[in-house]
Amino acid sequence: MTLLLSAHDCDGPGDARALAQRLSALQAGRIRRLAILGKTEGTATLNDFSRELALNAATAAVRNVLGEAMLARTTMVFSTGCEGVITPFGYLMAELTEDAPRDPAGPARLALGVATSPAIPVADRGGRAHALAVAEAVRAAMADAGATADQVALVFVKSPVLPRRHLAELPPGVAARAGSTAFARAVAALGAGIALGEVDSDRVQDAAIGRDTTLHSRRVMAVSGTELAHNEVILLANIPGAGGDLRLESEPLADILDAPALLRLARRAGLAPDAHGLFTGSAPEALFLKVGIRPGGQLRGRRTTVFESEFDADKHLRPVASGLVGAIFGTTRSFISGGAEQQAPPGGGLAAMVVRG
Amino acid sequence: MTLLLSAHDCDGPGDARALAQRLSALQAGRIRRLAILGKTEGTATLNDFSRELALNAATAAVRNVLGEAMLARTTMVFSTGCEGVITPFGYLMAELTEDAPRDPAGPARLALGVATSPAIPVADRGGRAHALAVAEAVRAAMADAGATADQVALVFVKSPVLPRRHLAELPPGVAARAGSTAFARAVAALGAGIALGEVDSDRVQDAAIGRDTTLHSRRVMAVSGTELAHNEVILLANIPGAGGDLRLESEPLADILDAPALLRLARRAGLAPDAHGLFTGSAPEALFLKVGIRPGGQLRGRRTTVFESEFDADKHLRPVASGLVGAIFGTTRSFISGGAEQQAPPGGGLAAMVVRG
Amino acid sequence: MTLLLSAHDCDGPGDARALAQRLSALQAGRIRRLAILGKTEGTATLNDFSRELALNAATAAVRNVLGEAMLARTTMVFSTGCEGVITPFGYLMAELTEDAPRDPAGPARLALGVATSPAIPVADRGGRAHALAVAEAVRAAMADAGATADQVALVFVKSPVLPRRHLAELPPGVAARAGSTAFARAVAALGAGIALGEVDSDRVQDAAIGRDTTLHSRRVMAVSGTELAHNEVILLANIPGAGGDLRLESEPLADILDAPALLRLARRAGLAPDAHGLFTGSAPEALFLKVGIRPGGQLRGRRTTVFESEFDADKHLRPVASGLVGAIFGTTRSFISGGAEQQAPPGGGLAAMVVRG
């Protein structure tokens, strides 16, 4: 199998012209899987509909170009919020079927697996049952990719929020999770962590979710959505003998300003530094960033207003990360997502990049 | 004369405890001028009142610690908006009276001048008359500092917005400026440019303001306010023989992601790079950033949503700049201001730092 | 011809289940025209996408239930913004083909006409050419309905906004209209006024649009959109001998609190008052409200913060009107739209209702 990856910019939340172009360049007959990972503009508040719109547009583009059958082999995860200088765009990943089996002695190359969990009942969202469903789906995605837990490089999970409109029907303990994108991300991360062997399943109890900061996965980026009831998983693994020429490298971020981690990651991935020691002239094939901030909002020993302002924390974090990425890589095109609950120690995050060779 | 500079964090928009502490460390009898330049949290929309609150708190702190007389010698400019990871804080600058006159053969050191224009009539705001009043005030601040136009290193101007509530009473041409912080900044920058000899006064006509992108000053940072009717000017000049050990260096930013410009500025100012070639270990005494983006919001050849989103452009730009500054200097404490109308070519900006020696 | 009208609530911006149900109750073969007039939730800022989503969902519902051919005979106008207690919903209007011609001696009954203008070039939007294109479209809708100007009871126009992203390419005079929903509504109202003989075409010059408050139509409700480039017109006329049992009555609102006008309108339309003299027990078939406020925001001699706050004026006006309507009619279901530029004298508005018999 060979994984191809390309990027496409969007002229608006309903624009899939560049995506259609990328799709039409593929040989439909050789495609085993398609995955689309996109940043869509929008308010990124709970009433945000750009996700549905992006989904509609992308669905229509796939259907128009490749047909209904390909749509069934396509997984899409959209993250809303392009605050700052994030260009609305998407990554298209296509895994091609190859004649030859994987050679275990070959170089480790990027392979793709996907899975979808069943719908999570409203009252289970943000709780242990939700996490276990994610774990199951991540295991299915590993099987789909033919990857062992050790080979998994990065897992994207899109996880459903418990809508606030159900508040009136919920028991108190569950009601506290209503409208919380943080809980939706936390269970997704913990579920993935269970599947990857990084998190002890027994410790993922309702009382620990979103609170026990010693629990976290190191290879997951979780986003939440209000437009879906199930969990979507896109899994990337570096597998010996997988075809193509891509691999994924990642690096934890100590905090949202951890420029040295980005520089280390770029050097390790083999990018060439520019005259200033930055990487403005040699962009990776894909760049993913998950950022968070400590509860309370302290950073580098000083106060920020991330949790004490007119808008949600994510809307502070995403534009900051776009400044960090832009400073180091000179680009506005990266998959930046805010809210790293149980995807890193408090205040930490994760950076990952796909490179050739 | 000797200029002293210190920074003080704020625990809230009404918090002046650290400022009071800094003030009490000064010898009141030796102070010729005080200037306070602060970033205050708040919504930074037109209904924002944190500026008044910060002003009230700072005023009270000065009065309590140094007395009513010192208050008359104090100039305050607050810029609202700490989106992203900007710590609410302020710089206190105190110019001391010295016995000896300046030695023109001495090293160039930082000196301070301040001025206030008369109140700008509502119908004049954002127009040529407003710009000329700023020019006059900047000339007065130069005189106050004993500086020639060439010696001026940086001018801060706070300029009054034309409130939207006057819409009904205004002629159409003027009404277009109502509620526009951009026009308030543009006239401030052009006025300062006239005084500094960088902008031809004859070209500063109503039709050119906010539109003629060939006109701009290179040594001004303009902020707008709704809490004042006059213009406040704080001027910093590097003057041979001025006392103390501070100087100010500046560097134009090609755009809001211009990390190389920050690295150049830091090196030129004499800061020591860290192992990564960044400056996370050697912060300057003060750091000022003015950032903008092209009309339309294009950056590095790609689309951004800065002008097509739920909130004002400034709220996108400030957090991005906080990510840029944090990446290079590892700090959340810098004076970042969005909106560089006629303070730079379209899309450009300005960085400046105060260093010792 | 007979006009049928029904309402359908929406469970979310992408929900068209109730609409599909209403559609399936119609006999497709007898339908000459369909018109859908909807209120969709969303942020109603320039980046709002709920309009596109509603359009997609409604389009799909019509196509699924009635087929592609009917879609071509369907006109949709969505107004975004359900702030306050406005239930997201829509009115479906279906005009049936009848065997018999209209009897000019028959009672005046409601008839429907629709039209679409060509796309308005970006540089023309908000100017005289835009208004003239609307006038042309309204005349076409009159012809479609078989109505004279006198018979027209109410015209809905959806009109394209000049997107801010074009700012950089526009001449100054035109740039002032960029991002302005007010200009989009103003030209729509003036264009309709020209077609209805209420506004003198010669006076609709660029300098007068949005400014000359003596110009206004009395029978138009204009909404603006960023998701379209052309103008959509839905026209309702009371025509002698038109079939069915509906008619439309309207009443100007002196201001957004003009409860007496609503009471007068309800009585004139024949609704039965309740014990308190309100109309909480006898809702009309459809209720339309267009509300505005004076420039400056004064109301009943007092200050409001409609133009001096964190969010756009429309977001203040819509919820207020939902309180007014709810107080008088005891319902959360009405088509409320903010921004009455040149649809009424400054501060005024318009109320209209469809009733039986």
Added chain:
Amino acid sequence: MTLLLSAHDCDGPGDARALAQRLSALQAGRIRRLAILGKTEGTATLNDFSRELALNAATAAVRNVLGEAMLARTTMVFSTGCEGVITPFGYLMAELTEDAPRDPAGPARLALGVATSPAIPVADRGGRAHALAVAEAVRAAMADAGATADQVALVFVKSPVLPRRHLAELPPGVAARAGSTAFARAVAALGAGIALGEVDSDRVQDAAIGRDTTLHSRRVMAVSGTELAHNEVILLANIPGAGGDLRLESEPLADILDAPALLRLARRAGLAPDAHGLFTGSAPEALFLKVGIRPGGQLRGRRTTVFESEFDADKHLRPVASGLVGAIFGTTRSFISGGAEQQAPPGGGLAAMVVRG
């Protein structure tokens, strides 16, 4: 004792000119108590500072006009948020010292009592201890007014929010209350209910607060603030023989559209209806409204987006209520506050007015 009441509009959050005028009309020597109850403009999000600004301005006005000693006898409660058509304004209540004791056989007239609780420790906020502190303060205010629980007509409580910045230091159960204005109001209402004998103290346990909807007071309006750590109480009682000519009448609201309740209240209070049966020509001396909506946001059997939108529920409710009040009373000047947690059954609210005679 005689209670005087007047209203004063504000030209901005820092404007106390009209208040100063009202104050200067009083005979300082005869004043026993001053209370100021104000609506201030602002964003009404957690970072809102207009409250502090209003407090500063009002404090300065009292000090300047009546002196430091009177300031100590003055209680101020500000509620932020003038969305819709609420004029920023305040009510000034002054209770004068009289020579004669109250005549128990005299007519019931309005009397004023005030109290302040000690500061509520951060970890106690929103919990039982907070409620008990409010109960104590309300009892103190009753004693101050010389009122029995039965005579109390209305209690205003301003109650401190648990700031989100303390999140990191709090146990899970308490952390759930951080940043919640709802919890701050709930404990205030329950505490007042305990003091008034309407709520059983034993049932006010942490698990019940904000959740047990069978618990509520009927004579309290609770507002929350982030600018204070203690609770402020302003209590109004109708007491036989109290001087002056004012009395307070109140009426529960079944929901936020309960116009009939307002009509009943106005008639009972003795106001004269206009030709339409409304009360647009005979405003009360003061008008107070507390409104809420059911969890989930259903109203009159239909969906609203109050809990599923870009901004907080309060920002939907206040402008709706301003439309309701404006429809019935034709005024923009009333004390409208959103969030009726445990001040009414779910979805309900409270209206009250002060009238003469």
